[in-house]
Amino acid sequence: MSFADQLEGFLHSEGIPPVAFVLAFAAGAGHAVMPGHGKSLAAAYLVGERGRVRDAAWLGGSVAVMHTLSVLVVAVAWTFLSLSNVVRMEQLTGFLQLIGGLLVVATGVWLGWRRRYRGHGHGHGHGHGHSRPGLVLLGVSGGLTPSPSAFLVLVAGLFLGRGGFALLLVITFGVGMAVVLFGVGLLAVAGSNVVVRGGRWHHVLYVATRVAPLLAAAGITLAGVVMTAYAVAQLL
Secondary structure, eight states: OOHHHHHHHHHHSSSOOHHHHHHHHHHHHHHHHSSOTTHHHHHHHHHHTTOOHHHHHHHHHHHHHHHHHHHHHHHHHHHHSOGGGTSOHHHHHHHHHHHHHHHHHHHHHHHHHHHHHHHTTOOOSOOTTSOOHHHHHHHHHHHSSOOHHHHHHHHHHHHHTOHHHHHHHHHHHHHHHHHHHHHHHHHHHHHHHHHHSOGGGHHHHHHHHHHHHHHHHHHHHHHHHHHHHHHHHHHO
């Protein structure tokens, strides 16, 4: 029995079973472990930009919030606005993936431009006091495409008149995603900090810290191009 089937069963039951939230959290964490959601891109960004713990928390949280919003908007439109009569789910997913890919490309280009701008002697801080645009773009991109399981659970809840319960399950699903992505971010931040405190390998590590942001920008841009091309191929 799939995750969606199990949670739909809980939607038919009396009250609000606590085990449903445990299952939703575990499913969200497992979903985040699967390919996608920008885990490698997030790690590259945090290493390249020498991110801090709060950056990792922001990235994980923004993916979870965006995923919850995307599931909610699509499910409501699908249920009450007859979106299913206008576009097939495969097409809608393809369009969302295309937008996500373009956002990733924009992130990579922005990072490269920012590094080049700094390289000419402008802007010396890392901007830790601001919500970095790159984090926003990656967060939106990672959570833009809704999970089919979470989507089905919310649609079923809306049809059964238990939309509030179903929405809580979808939010819990997103929290599970956020915890995994935050963990990935912490590992990336910890690795970056080790590089900065290089000891006797200081010169080599200094070069690495100079090159890492450029590699991160190039890698993110390339990944975005691949994601965009894949989405276009799916749509065609």
